[in-house]
Amino acid sequence: MSWLERLKNGLSKTRTAINQMAGPLGAIEILAEKPDPTTFEDLEFALIGADVGAKYASEILDDVRDYMKQSGKRDLREALAQALTVQLEPDAFRAKLRQAGFTPDAKKSTVDLKGKVILMIGVNGVGxxxxxxxxxxxxTSKNKTVMFAAGDTFRAAAGTQLGVWGERLGISVVQGLDGSDPAAVAFDATTARKARDVDLLFVDTAGRLHNKHNLMEELKKVKRTIEKADAKxxxxxxxxxxxVTGQNGLEQAKKFHEAVGLTGxxxxxLDGTSKGGIVIPIVRELGVPLKxxxxxxxxxxxQPFDAKEFVDALLG
Ligand SMILES: Nc1nc2c(ncn2[C@@H]2O[C@H](COP(=O)(O)OP(=O)(O)O)[C@@H](O)[C@H]2O)c(=O)[nH]1
Ligand SMILES: [Mg+2]
Structure with a gap:
């Protein structure tokens, strides 16, 4: 199965929910000057139901109307696709797109990495x-050499889980002893990456500690320790x-961003929810790229996130 098929399947719950509320989004006969208010209202509710958020749903509807006016086209699906894609582009780009009559860049986003060590954080169970x-x-499929660090020493099974993946994928894993200091594992792995000149090191971390304060403090410490091992x-x-955690997840994200500073x-x-519209508030409110x-x-x-591809897959 290709990535596009996986993505389409993955977003099917959200798509079904939108279609059930807003009806099929084919070439609906909407006159540019006199749009059918019922269809628009249903669509707005469907977007809110998909966790897009009331503020952004209303912006999307405005953009749908503008697009129909500007283009003279009556295809609701096309207008909605344009409006959703605009929402998922970075701030500076969004205004420009609207001025230019909505022509999002079709090229696939590439994920530029600012370094060689990627610290991975998040609450327990998110994946x-x-x-x-x-x-x-x-x-590895892009011909990069990769290493993992099993920095979740809080849960005994976590190191084993990463070890199993490492074996399956042929990727070496730096392990610590259960209950040992995660910062020490991160330090050893960062040093080893440099010595072996491996392209990328992903550092796993625990998502649960005795309380949130401890978790944030530990993550800060792990980050500082990596910096000690390699200043860059x-x-x-x-x-x-x-x-699946929707708006709660977004609130969590803001706290993590405040504490450690996110770059992505x-x-x-997204396959497990009918609320895939949550990616819009994530992109708009966090100010951090969705990688x-x-x-x-x-x-x-x-796969790397691509706004246009995502919207195409979502609308089917
Ligand atoms: N359906 C689905 N399950 C996922 C996805 N990513 C992770 N999982 C599952 O979520 C569960 C928790 O994942 P895990 O990586 O252990 O979470 P962690 O505690 O954050 O490290 C596992 O059963 C994973 O297979 C995903 O994109 N879709
Ligand atoms: Mg884990």
Whole structure:
């Protein structure tokens, strides 16, 4: 199965929910001057139902109307696709797109890495360890050499889980003893990456400690320790967010961003929710790029996020 098919399947719950509320989005006969208000209202509710958020749903509807006016086209699906894509582009670009009559760039986003050590954080169960495995698979397929650090020493099974993935993917894993200091594991792995000149090191972390304060303090410590081992790193700090947690996840993300400073976000489990519209508030409110999205449990179920591709897959 190609990535596009995986993505389409993954987003099917959200698509079905939107279609059930807004009706089929084919070439609906809407006159540019006199749009059918019922259709628009249904669509707005459907978007809110998909966790797009009331503010952005209303912006999207405005853009749909503008697009229809500007283009003279009556195809609701096309107008909605344009408006959704605009929402998922970075701030500066968004205004320009509207002025230019909505012509989003079709080229696939590339994930530029600012460094060689990527610190992976997020609460328990969001899919951090699995995502690290998927990233390992993704980057080795791009001819990069990869290493993992099993920095979740809080949960005994976490190191084993990453070890199993490492073996399956042929990626070496730096392990610590259960209950040992995660910062020490991160330090050893960062040093080893440099010595072996490996292209990328992904550092796993625990998502649960005795309380949130401890977790944030530990993550800060792990980050500082990586910096001690290699002054240029970590070049990236990526937060893994579970799409199923919706708005709560977004609130969590803001706290992590405040505490450690994120350079990227990965949204997982988009296949498990009818509220895939959550990616819009994530992009708009966090101000941190959405790097990858996950739509399943297999190693292939992760790819760089591309706004246009996402919207095409979502609308089917
Ligand atoms: N359906 C689905 N499940 C996922 C996805 N990513 C991770 N998972 C599952 O979520 C569960 C928790 O993942 P894990 O990596 O252990 O989370 P961690 O505690 O953050 O490290 C596992 O059962 C994974 O297989 C995804 O994109 N889709
Ligand atoms: Mg884990």
């Amino acid at each position: 951090k360890t699995t995502t690290i495995a998927k990233l390992g698979q993704y980057y 790193e970590p070049g990236e700090v990526w937060l893994v967010l579970d799409a 976000v990965i949204v997982t489990k 990858f999205i996950g739509v399943g449990e297999k190693a292939e179920d992760l």
